[in-house]
Amino acid sequence: MALNRKKRAEWLIQNLNLERELNVADIGARLTNEKPGYRLIMGAGAAQLHAFEPEPLAFAELEEAKPERTTLYNAAVGKPGKATFYAHQLGSLSSVFKFSEACARYLNKGFWTKREITEIPMTLVALDKVKGFPKLDLLKMDVQGAELDVMKGGPETLSEAVMVIPEVRFYQMYEDEPTWAELDTELRRQGFVLHKFLHQKSVVLSSRRWKQFKRKAGSQLLDGDAVYIRNMEAPEKLSDFQLKALALLADAVAESYDLCAFCLTLLQDRGAIASHVVGHYMGRVPEEALKEPEEAPQPADPVGAAKV
Structure with missing residues (x-):
């Protein structure tokens, strides 16, 4: 029986027996707008959001509203020093x-x-220099080209993180904006590898006939949200909590059900979760992600039976 995302996240949290809440940062998020997958985990009481608002009046307004399970920091993160x-x-x-x-x-x-x-x-201040900021489990960024500077300033903050979701630019929108190649190199240097894309955006190019094209026919890639995960080629280097966090984020945030099952299997082999969890999880994965059950095998002909 497949469950919806919210119920599946709650089920995973219950069966993972997390030692603590996950620490999530969403840099560039508009707290009142979209509801990304990590909010499912927050809603279940298993994650705390750490957000930034550098403008004093806006910070005061947000602080007064006291967003649920959210800690606000009156700072702007990026390449340290003066900026425009x-x-x-x-x-x-x-x-x-x-x-x-x-x-x-x-x-x-x-x-x-x-x-x-x-x-x-x-x-701007480096991520590692933000006073009182915790080590993160998940970092999501949409800072219009400054993702590389955030990563470079946060190796200690991200030293135990298992997932980073940056907006990556395929075509430069800003002058002197770092390329995706540079960001990818830094993420890999810090131990992360590209896992998947949540979405990609393309645009229809200008011509006297551009209005005749459907929006989905746009051919020029612009940007997208990429999911990077901690390199899993040596999973013994990850703690039980890191594997639990990645399993939960894989399902609730990335909708990577095979990655979740991978982490659950490792945890089961370690004896860190109950032996039934992986099998029960597969019964909760959306049906469209699973193969159709194979037909029951036909009994073999008895030895020596005559062939018609």
């Missing part, structure tokens, strides 16, 4: 990198350049 934040009227385009007008023209997004951009001076 280019606040775009379309908030999702705001960045510490200057927007590329040539990119907007090529991508048929000229309206991006017609919106107001406000330059805001700020001081």
Whole structure:
């Protein structure tokens, strides 16, 4: 009997017997908007969200609202030192990198350049230097090109993390924005490997006929959310808690059911969870992820039976 995501997350939490709550950071998240998979874990009381808001008034408002299971930090994370934040009227385009007008023209997004951009001076701090910040189990980032700087500033904070979900850029939107290749190299240097993409975004390029194309026909890759996980080629290097955290995040956040089963199998072999958990989990995996049951095998002909 397959369960929905929420009930399956609750079942996993109950059967994993987590030693502590997971520490999750979502840098660049808008706390009132989307509800990513880790909120299922928060809702079940098994994760704490650590979020940043550098603007003092906005921080005060959020602090007053006291978001459930959320700890706020009045800081901006990135390459340490003075920086300019280019606040775009379309908030999702705001960045510490200057927007590329040539990119907007090529991508048929000229309206991006017609919106107001406000330059805001700020001081950035390395992730490892944020006062009171815990070591993370999951880091999610959508900081419009600054993902590499966040990673470079957080090796200690991320030393025990099992999953990182950065927005990766396939086509540079900002001047001097680091490439995906550079970010991938840093993630691998810190022990993470690419696991999957949650989604990829493409755009329809400009021409006198562009309006005749469906949006899904857009051929130019722009960006997407990638899932990186701790390298699992030597799983004996991971603690029981790291495997439990990865199993839970694999299902609830990445919807990687085979990865969850992989971690559960390792935990079962270690005696860290009950022997029935893997089998019972498979009965809760969405049916579309599983093969159809094979037909029952036909009995073999008796030895010496005549062939018709």
